[in-house]
Amino acid sequence: MDRLTESKIVLVIRATRLADLKTKFATKAQAEFYVSRLGGDFDDYEREDDAYQEAITEARQVLGRLGRVQVVPRSFLPNFVFGAQDIVVALGQDGLVANTLKYLQGQPLLGVNPDPARWDGQLLPFQVPHLEKVIPEVLRGGRPLREVTMAEARLNTGLSLCAVNDLFIGPKSHGSARYRIELGKRTENHSSSGVIVSTGLGSTGWFKSLMAGAEGIALAAGRTDPKPPRDPSFPWEADYLYFTVREPFPSNTTGTALLFGKITGPQPLVLESQMGENGVIFSDGMEHDFLDFNSGSKATISLAHRKGRLVV
Numbered sequence: 297m298d299r300l301t302e303s304k305i306v307l308v309i310r311a312t313r314l315a316d317l318k319t320k321f322a323t324k325a326q327a328e329f330y331v332s333r334l335g336g337d338f339d340d341y342e343r344e345d346d347a348y349q350e351a352i353t354e355a356r357q358v359l360g361r362l363g364r365v366q367v368v369p370r371s372f373l374p375n376f377v378f379g380a381q382d383i384v385v386a387l388g389q390d391g392l393v394a395n396t397l398k399y400l401q402g403q404p405l406l407g408v409n410p411d412p413a414r415w416d417g418q419l420l421p422f423q424v425p426h427l428e429k430v431i432p433e434v435l436r437g438g439r440p441l442r443e444v445t446m447a448e449a450r451l452n453t454g455l456s457l458c459a460v461n462d463l464f465i466g467p468k469s470h471g472s473a474r475y476r477i478e479l480g481k482r483t484e485n486h487s488s489s490g491v492i493v494s495t496g497l498g499s500t501g502w503f504k505s506l507m508a509g510a511e512g513i514a515l516a517a518g519r520t521d522p523k524p525p526r527d528p529s530f531p532w533e534a535d536y537l538y539f540t541v542r543e544p545f546p547s548n549t550t551g552t553a554l555l556f557g558k559i560t561g562p563q564p565l566v567l568e569s570q571m572g573e574n575g576v577i578f579s580d581g582m583e584h585d586f587l588d589f590n591s592g593s594k595a596t597i598s599l600a601h602r603k604g605r606l607v608v
Contacts (some may be wrong), residue, residue: 310369477541
């Protein structure tokens with residue numbers, strides 16, 4: 297077969313809701329019984345799965361005419377080694393694009409929407425039929441790429457974790473996180489439900505909801521402000537991050553002054569754990585891929601040295 301390139305094209309896929317249910321209940325019939333008994337629309341699970349499997353099949357056929365294709369499930373990403381010349385295609389929702397991007401070392405990533413009638417997708421500018429045109433343009437260097445600033449948490453043990461959307465630093469389950477926070481010359485002991493660090497790419501997601509919640513609480517508590525709340529989003533390629541402390545608790549030993557701020561290259565955020573157990577750091581909602589953050593651990597949160605590259 298005459299291929300356009302000998303570079304590997306990595307197709308990243310995810311499990312559908314139906315696939316997760318089949319894993320849990322062993323058979324499709326058992327999954328259907330469970331969903332239907334609770335009043336759910338099992339047909340919708342099947343329609344979603346059918347559309348996604350069809351998109352995978354079509355994507356493999358299109359990409360197979362262009363180069364060598366390797367299909368990688370999302371669960372394999374933490375241990376998968378991407379080649380320097382690979383082109384990566386994420387076929388799924390926005391979360392799959394973000395989860396994939398943080399494991400790349402500058403390889404171009406295309407976000408492909410497998411089911412436009414179901415998913416909007418801010419990071420999914422392409423559909424499967426577009427791949428035949430877009431992949432050759434990427435290979436020729438004729439397709440624009442947009443850089444994405446990532447956050448990085450680096451522990452004093454040498455371990456690190458990057459995030460495309462956001463980092464969470466806090467308790468593994470519902471409860472209070474105890475830590476010492478430091479930004480520049482300011483420092484404080486905290487008891488809170490955790491710290492969120494947001495990138496520009498993530499500023500339209502969790503960060504936006506945190507800001508909206510803070511604004512709503514302040515107004516409901518009697519603060520008057522004639523100005524409408526500003527759009528909290530900031531550019532994907534911004535050279536800064538923002539951190540937000542969730543539900544801080546004031547006490548004789550814990551403060552509530554250092555709750556929000558900007559992280560820059562010269563001014564990272566430093567957190568020192570005061571939790572005996574169950575302290576974690578995870579990124580982009582992937583709770584199973586985490587760093588332990590317990591007593592003695594010190595995390596430096598800064599801009600990652602590498603950047604993501606999204607094909608647009």
